[in-house]
Amino acid sequence: MPVSPQPVQKRRRDRGSAAADGLGQPAEVPKGGWRDRVRSKPGVGQAYRVGVFVLGLLCIIAGFALAVLPGPLTIPPVLLGLWIWSTEFRFARRFFDSFKDKAQNAWDHAKQHPASSAAITVGGLAAAGVAMWAVAHFDLVAKGKDTIGL
DSSP: OOOOOOOOOOOOOOOSTTTTTSSOOBOOOOTTSHHHHHHTSHHHHHHHHHHHHHHHHHHHHHHHHHHHSSOSOOHHHHHHHHHHHHTTBHHHHHHHHHHHHHHHHHHHHHHHSHHHHHHHHHHHHHHHHHHHHHHHHTTHHHHHHHHHTO
């Protein structure tokens, strides 16, 4: 006796304007709030979402640029961009929440082990200070430019 195949159920995508805009599902916002009012206006809502995306992207790009250029504070602009995105996009909210959980775990660990956390922090700051001194003292930026021909 032949077995009839089970019907394949395809996942239906929400074809609403928020899902079809290419920017993903919007994050949930309180009803009646200013973002809810902005979203209710089709042209303004789309412009707002694109603006949030561009602003977050600029912060993330700035963070990555700081990673390549000499200077501190690489991670804060990336987290700021991710936070900006998380105010409007669900994918970024999930990603940002995982970062918050990891940060909370790190903070809890630092509170449980204050001596080792302080030693690691001071050691890292000292190493960064020595690296900055060495770059300035030995003129390493100019030597690097000469080496690669700039």
